[in-house]
Amino acid sequence: MIANTIVASEFDLISRFFKRPVPAGMLGGGDDCALFRVTPGLELATSKDLLLEGRHFFSNVDPYTLGHKSLAVNLSDLAAMGAKPVACLLGLALPSFDEDWIARFADGFYALADLHGCVLIGGDTTRSQTGVAISVTVFGEVDPAHAMRRNAAKAGDDIWVSGVLGAADVAYRLLAGSLTTESGSGQPSRGLFALSETLLEQTRAALETPVPRVFLGRRLSAHAHAAIDISDGLVQDLGHILHASGVGARIDEGLLPVHPALQNLSLEDRRRAVLAGGDVYELCLTASVDQRDHFERIGLEAGVPLTRIGQVVAGAGLEVYDQAGQLIEPLPKGFDHFRD
Ligand SMILES: Nc1ncnc2c1ncn2[C@@H]1O[C@H](COP(=O)(O)OP(=O)(O)OP(=O)(O)O)[C@@H](O)[C@H]1O
Ligand SMILES: Cc1ncc(C[n+]2csc(CCOP(=O)(O)O)c2C)c(N)n1
Ligand SMILES: [Mg+2]
Structure with a gap:
């Protein structure tokens, strides 16, 4: 469980921790939808995995590794399809707000995202009545002739x-x-x-x-x-x-x-x-x-x-x-x- 620290607002949280710049040609967080292009001739591969406190990770897990793993398990689904990562969405439900915890989570998440060129283009953030819940959706591109079904x-x-x-x-x-x-x-x-x-x-x-x-x-x-x-x-x-x-x-x-x-x-x-x-x-x-x-x-x-x-x-x-x-x-x- 994470400690209670007061911050200004939900929007402050998002803009401070989850709004790093996105490449030209993509519309990232801040509008009603994100926008990105898919290479003509390739297919969009998409997958989602949930990670819940107590079920997928222990409450005292290092938030940096949790950020890494939340994206890693989703990238692994793209890998199993033979797809190249393009973008991802991050859903976060947090029982309380600990700046250090979120900063470390974001660093772990972004480090792996950057390594794979998987751009965080949006998500959703809410308060949780129970534990931490994380839902990541990934988007990738794959040649339909080679997708491993x-x-x-x-x-x-x-x-x-x-x-x-x-x-x-x-x-x-x-x-x-x-x-x-x-x-x-x-x-x-x-x-x-x-x-x-x-x-x-x-x-x-x-x-x-x-x-x-x-x-x-x-x-x-x-x-x-x-x-x-x-x-x-x-x-x-x-x-x-x-x-x-x-x-x-x-x-x-x-x-x-x-x-x-x-x-x-x-x-x-x-x-x-x-x-x-x-x-x-x-x-x-x-x-x-x-x-x-x-x-x-x-x-x-x-x-x-x-x-x-x-x-x-x-x-x-x-x-x-x-x-x-x-x-x-x-x-x-x-x-x-x-x-x-
Ligand atoms: N709530 C749901 N609504 C619609 N489709 C779902 C739902 N839950 C799972 N699926 C689909 O069922 C299939 C199997 O899901 P499952 O989560 O077991 O696969 P996975 O993500 O590869 O495995 P894991 O979650 O263990 O990594 C996937 O194609 C997934 O999209
Ligand atoms: C605290 C805690 N409890 C249990 C486990 C074990 N575990 C959880 S989900 C899963 C399979 C993949 O999940 P999913 O099918 O939801 O993608 C496994 C092996 C863990 N890592 N941490
Ligand atoms: Mg799954």
Whole structure:
């Protein structure tokens, strides 16, 4: 919860923190609508994600990282479509007004927006009766021939994942107190606290400042069939591709790129974090086998590991095999707002 500091008005707040100049040719905040042009021949890609205090972030989160993450999770949706960010809208509901908090939030938001040329062109600001609520809408441009739709996976495709998996879930569970390293490497109990602290240090950035794979998504869009960003966990999000495409898949647990900090966790904790952990914002893509060289080259150019984790198959459903070749059953479930 943020501290109460008196400022002049809602309009003062907006003009002080959210009215940085916009490029020529765009109309930013200050009128009834913002205006911007879309490149002829390209399609507008748009997406919205909400972030709520207590549900998406802890009340004491660093506001700079919250500003970053509010935009990052939305840019990640553009990345998963292969779209180039153009502009965004920011909806903010704040229970009270803390100038330092808002200034840091705005700095985190604008830093990532500037990095991706995603211009903040407007939004809405209200007082909240409960916690902080943030709603970001992004607009991007994409060549319709290359937009990576969820329904485009084909039997025989490779399944690829960017980056490494599992860290955000571990950080969240450590902060929430639902993961202790007692289930980990069997260190003497005196060392347990220090072990958790180290694990949190190693995994926290993945939770609080995820890197949207915008460049990677744009570069891979000419080579991939389907893509999704992993917000609710690999099994669940890959499941959306499979369902939409009318296909099945098999993946090998041993091929999954696991965040190195997770090596001392129990198999159960690691498996849950990697297969079902949410808040990941890496891309899961499918592409035909003849695209492997392109994926490897683009991964190197982007400086992001791209790992082949399995194959799309005819039929339905996802099968995951462990290192011994045994089917993992039941699979851990991903994040669901009305279940978790
Ligand atoms: N309230 C709503 N009204 C209309 N469409 C919605 C609504 N909520 C979600 N959708 C649509 O349903 C689809 C799935 O939404 P979902 O939020 O699960 O996807 P996502 O944003 O990719 O995932 P995540 O929110 O976990 O990042 C999206 O196309 C989204 O636009
Ligand atoms: C305080 C707190 N509680 C829970 C979580 C975990 N979490 C929240 S939403 C989500 C999936 C993506 O959300 P959405 O589907 O709304 O885009 C996950 C994994 C968190 N990060 N912080
Ligand atoms: Mg969403």
